[in-house]
Amino acid sequence: MTxxxxxxxxxxxxxxEKGEFDQxxxxxxxxxxxxxxxxxNAVLTVSTTKDVRLGLIFLDCKRTCEKIAKLI
Numbered sequence: 001m002t003x004x005x006x007x008x009x010x011x012x013x014x015x016x017e018k019g020e021f022d023q024x025x026x027x028x029x030x031x032x033x034x035x036x037x038x039x040x041n042a043v044l045t046v047s048t049t050k051d052v053r054l055g056l057i058f059l060d061c062k063r064t065c066e067k068i069a070k071l072i
Contacts, residue, residue: 002035002045009035023058036061039069 010021024035034046034057044065048057 002043006035006037006043023061032057034058034061036065038065039072042068042072044068 005024005026006021009024013019013021021037024033026033026035029050031047031049032052032054034044034048036044036046038044044061046057046061
């Protein structure tokens, strides 16, 4: 499901001429779902509670994506 979300988000960014896809952020009543590309063939999906510090989560996710991209 997250691969489909990523594909649609990438296409929407291209169609709306907003540059290159960076991340998909979904907010629900009980938390957040973050989907980020981690290199050309990998996706990082993070599910959190509603009480997290999003800035720190984004920073950790970005660093993790960079590490994953180097490994693949």
